[in-house]
Amino acid sequence: MALVHFCCTQAGPGGETEYAASNADTRLPVHQTEEYLPALSCYSVCIYTGASWRQLSLQRLHSSLPRFSPNQTTSSRSQIHLVSVVKMSHQPTVVDDDKHYTKDPVVNSNGSYGGSHDEEVGVVTKGEPLQRNLKNRHMQMIAIGGAIGAGLFVGSGGALRSGGPAALIIGYMIVGFMLMLTTQALAEMAVLYPVNGAFYTYVCRFVDPSWGFAMGWDYAIAWLTVLPFELVAASITIKFWRDDLNMGIWVAVFLVVLGIIQIFGVRGYGEVEFVLSLIKIAACIGFIILGIVINCGGVGDKGYLGAKYWHDPGAFQNGFNGFAGVFVVAAFAFGGTELVGLAAAESDNPRKAIPMASKQVFWRIAFFYIVNLFILGLIVPANDPRLLGSSGANTKASPFVLAIQDAGIKVLPSIFNAVITIAVISVANSCTFGSTRTMQAMAERGMAPRFLAYVDKQGRPIWCVLIQIAFGLLAFIGESADSSTVFGWLLALSGLSYFFVWGSICLAHVRMRMAWKVQGFTLDQIPYKNPWGVWGSAVGLFLNVICLIATFYNALYPSPNAEPDATAFFQAYLAAPIVLFLYLLWKLISRDWRLYVPLREVDLKSGVVLADPSDEPAEVKTWANLPKRVARALF
Structure with missing residues (x-):
């Protein structure tokens, strides 16, 4: 050469x-x-x-x-x-x-x-490049099953207790619809710019570097702090079978397992998520079938239930406070779906895989979440006192496990507990991917210590992985008397992160489209166009703001007759002042006091992959290929 x-x-x-x-x-x-x-x-x-x-x-x-x-x-x-x-x-x-x-x-x-390969433009690393080892099947499972975890299987019980079955469904539908708009906006940008850092990079480029800095670090901190919580949660699920073993033993085991997965790089993450997601999807489908049988009186001694629990104790609980409380639980449950965009830089064909994966979000929300939660509200009453413990991974308080136990089925509770354990490990696996790739991308841009940008010959951001594993060591405090207080404040760091990140993705898409028009580009040059368009992103941004306002109100007044509690408020809303601090910090460092990047100065050319008409000839629309076109639009 x-x-x-x-x-x-x-x-x-x-x-x-x-x-x-x-x-x-x-x-x-x-x-x-x-x-x-x-x-x-x-x-x-x-x-x-x-x-x-x-x-x-x-x-x-x-x-x-x-x-x-x-x-x-x-x-x-x-x-x-x-x-x-x-x-x-x-x-x-x-x-x-x-x-x-x-x-x-x-x-x-x-x-x-x-x-x-045009998809490789923009993958930037120090040392060696990130490797494009994620196949289409990996991307599909990251989208479909990547966020099916303890938030659905356990956390939904707290939301059911707080708001009632109707509030549970409506709250999850609102957040789910908002997330669907967000993922479509992210898919368009990720195909057009399959770059390292994904949405963090888009916010820096299309909105403001300071806001991108705040979003990047907020997102990285969220995953860093969630990992020890998930390790403790996975250890708690083991107590369902053996309550006499020290939790630290299982924390060490799970931490070693995560470390072994990291040895295989992004391919290891993809393969593990593929297998674990298949198990979680099978569990969701199985529960839907079982729930219908239970509701119809096929098992257990309760007979036909129908909509009994929607009338007594009622469809709604605790008024608007209970309804607002569902949003945070739903955000925690759906969190991780945006990893599809983060994985764009390591997908072997993002132009094909990302649109397909983003479309799967609709089916995951509609089928695996809404249908499961609807059936759950039919067979578990919202005033069941056992739901009070449905936080973390207390599987004995999981509404799914409670429904199976009340039906008198002996073996299935243990099987579903194993599914919850797998789901928690899957979330912990996502923690290592989300935090390490975000920190590495920020280091590439000069917004993090330079050594974090290093990637070895196998495409692994070694220093970022070591930092994430080090944070996992915090899980060993789970046996201490003050562990609940410590983890409460750790989770406060990530409580609102998803709303900030999702809203910023929608804002970045709106700004990108505006700059695209101002700088003379056409929509035909975009390889994958968001079917909801720029207005879909505007609605997504609006819904994120509404959720933040509702969460703020719920943090002040957790129940209708409760007095404001400073500790509870900051544990629920601590992420907001941290984001503001990070935003102002980069303003001071960069000395760039502009609120946003002017549209004519937005960089639309670096790392861009425009549509090439020669790659995909225009398809003639006929009645014969209508089923094929409908399937392509949906899947």
Whole structure:
């Protein structure tokens, strides 16, 4: 592989830019580069800006260099640091600079040619690149089963007790609809920009770097603090069978298991999630069938139940306070779905896998959540005192386990307890993926310590993984007398994180579409278009704000007759002042006091993968292919 290095430097008191090329001792002006290099058609230019690699054909060099170099001088963050020319095994596609960037190959950090897959543009790492080892089946299971965990199997009992069966269904439907709008917005951006960091990067680019900094660290902290909680929760599920064993034993076992999974990198995460999600999906389907049988009087001695519990004790409990309390539980239950966008940088075909996975969110919400919760409200009364303990992973208070026990089925409670254990381990596995990839991406952007950006040859962000495992050691305090207080404050750090992140994703999509229009791009250039459009994202943002307001009210008044409690309020709303602190912190560090990035200054070209009409010819709409088109739209 032939390699010629070029330097681009800035000189002159007036800020004028001088471009020069060098090969050994030879220095040439850029305009003479084409004369210097033979066989021009098989060369391309790779520009490293300090934030990302860009590779361009030499025919586009003259129009591209000014875009990468600003007018000001001495700014190390904005200067071009290195330009390389590599000889490729085939001639790259030469396209109009203003229309397509899809065929630009990617250069690894060591200067080697890394392939011409358009999805790889924008994957930026220090050391080695993240590896694209997530297959389509992995992405599907991350979307369908990635967030089916203790929030559904256990936490739903607290929501049922707080708000009643009707409030439970309505609250989960509102949050579910909001999440469906969010994932579609994220899917459009992730296919268009399959870059490392996903939504954190989008918020920095399309909204404001300071807000992106706050969202990135808030999201990373949320996953860091949830891991020890999930490890304790998994250990509690074991007490269903053996109450005499020390919890620390199982914490150590689960922590070692998570460490072993990390050895296999993102492929290990994908394979484990694939298997665990299949088990959780099978459990959900099985409970739906069993719940119908129980409601109809097929098992147990209660006879036909019908809608009995919707009348006594009633469809709603505790007024608006109970209804508002459902939102936080629902957000915790649905949390993790956005990992599909975070996995875009490690998917082998994000253009195909991400839209398909995002569409599955609708079916997961409609079938696995709403149907299960509706049946649950029919067979478990909201005033059951055993539901008071339905927090964490106390499986003895799980409404699913209670329904099975009340039906007099002997073996199934243990089986479902095993399912809950698997679900909790799955969430812990997602913790390691969500936090490590977010921290690594932030380090790449200079918003985290530089050493966190390191990725080894197997595509593993080693230092980020070690930090996540270190946070997992906090789970050993689970046996202490003050563990509930400690974990209460740890979870307070992540209590509202999902609402902030989901709302920011919707805002980023709205801003991206606005900048897309202002800068003269067309919707036809977007490979996957959000079927809900920009208005869907606006509605999603509005619903997130409503949920934040409802949660604020519920934090002040947890029950209709309760007095405000400062401790309870901050444990429910601590994430808000932390986000504000992080936002102001980066404003002070960056000295960028703008509230948002002007639309004309939004970077829409770095790492973009535009639609290529030649890849997918327009399909003629006929009655014969109607079923195929409907299936593609839904799945």
